[in-house]
Amino acid sequence: QLSTDFYDKTCPNALGIIKGAVRAAVSNESRMGASLLRLHFHDCFVNGCDGSVLLDGDTGEKNAVPNKNSLRGFEVVDGIKAQLEDSCAVVVSCADILAVAARDSVVALGGPTWDVELGRRDGSTSSQDAANSDLPAPTLDLADLIKAFTDKGLTAEDMVALSGAHTIGQARCVNFRDRLYSENASLDSTLATSLQAKCPSTDGNGDDTTSPLDPSTSYVFDNFYYKNLLCNKGLLHSDQQLFNGGSADAQTTGYASRRGAGFFDDFRAAMVKMGGIGVVTGTSGEVRVNCRMTN
Numbered sequence: 001q002l003s004t005d006f007y008d009k010t011c012p013n014a015l016g017i018i019k020g021a022v023r024a025a026v027s028n029e030s031r032m033g034a035s036l037l038r039l040h041f042h043d044c045f046v047n048g049c050d051g052s053v054l055l056d057g058d059t060g061e062k063n064a065v066p067n068k069n070s071l072r073g074f075e076v077v078d079g080i081k082a083q084l085e086d087s088c089a090v091v092v093s094c095a096d097i098l099a100v101a102a103r104d105s106v107v108a109l110g111g112p113t114w115d116v117e118l119g120r121r122d123g124s125t126s127s128q129d130a131a132n133s134d135l136p137a138p139t140l141d142l143a144d145l146i147k148a149f150t151d152k153g154l155t156a157e158d159m160v161a162l163s164g165a166h167t168i169g170q171a172r173c174v175n176f177r178d179r180l181y182s183e184n185a186s187l188d189s190t191l192a193t194s195l196q197a198k199c200p201s202t203d204g205n206g207d208d209t210t211s212p213l214d215p216s217t218s219y220v221f222d223n224f225y226y227k228n229l230l231c232n233k234g235l236l237h238s239d240q241q242l243f244n245g246g247s248a249d250a251q252t253t254g255y256a257s258r259r260g261a262g263f264f265d266d267f268r269a270a271m272v273k274m275g276g277i278g279v280v281t282g283t284s285g286e287v288r289v290n291c292r293m294t295n
């Protein structure tokens with residue numbers, strides 16, 4: 001039911017407005033591209049791509065474990081929404097803003113482009129429980145990572161391709177401390193030593209200090225995420241699961257060696273698929289005036 005030309009008549013400037021705002025936000029702070037991409041993922045995995053991640057409220061998704069002190073970019077979305085309301089009031093949904101901003105962020109950082117399917121409506125339920133249960137944790141092993149994605153109608157291959165989003169952005173010490181100290185696994189020792197300096201072993205120390213998910217090229221959307229995995233430089237436990245002697249090794253090796261044809265093509269296809277999870281269309285739901293609250 002989604003279509004790429006959904007706003008062509010009702011808000012012809014919509015895509016231009018979003019693109020301009022994303023470009024400005026990313027040139028102001030490169031990390032914002034990563035933060036906006038992640039917002040769309042966290043939206044889609046919790047009750048479908050319905051803008052629910054944007055709703056304010058103590059009991060909402062923003063305060064779920066994977067999101068609290070972690071998700072960023074809400075102000076950028078507010079700015080985009082305000083511009084859209086000026087141009088064409090109550091037409092462009094917050095869920096669609098996230099889908100387009102995710103694509104424009106990837107493009108702004110040198111990644112592939114794709115046509116975004118549009119026409120999602122905004123939902124009204126912000127479920128903290130669903131966020132806690134449905135968003136994959138960085139402690140998961142390969143089988144559970146695959147399950148988190150197949151539960152959403154995505155394949156193991158989609159999971160490996162979408163994880164390439166970790167070629168940009170940052171993670172907090174609290175999410176990879178065990179990998180530095182208690183996992184006697186594979187982390188490259190030079191990288192481990194440099195990360196330990198910023199992420200002390202004691203819980204509570206430096207928890208929110210961030211390090212790049214892709215230490216090689218952290219502000220470029222490329223295939224270095226996979227190249228790093230081949231050298232045991234995956235920052236999160238879950239990252240290194242994609243190259244650990246298991247079933248994802250071959251795909252990871254392929255993406256590490258061929259850039260455009262492999263990773264980029266699969267990533268764009270998987271993003272379109274992810275963007276279709278549980279969407280609400282037609283006259284169900286609503287188009288929010290303010291992305292932080294229902295109308």
Ligand code: HEM
Nearest residue numbers: 034035038041070136137138162165169170171172175238
């Ligand atoms: C495969 C399972 C995944 C797990 C376990 C996972 C986990 C995480 C964690 C723990 C962080 C760091 C958060 C923090 O420390 O505050 C993170 C960051 C990030 N994730 Fe994922 N993620 C996964 C898949 C994805 C997918 C599918 C996407 C998008 C398509 C994505 C995009 C990002 C981005 C861009 C960042 C950096 C955000 C920023 O710098 O603001 N992740 N992820």
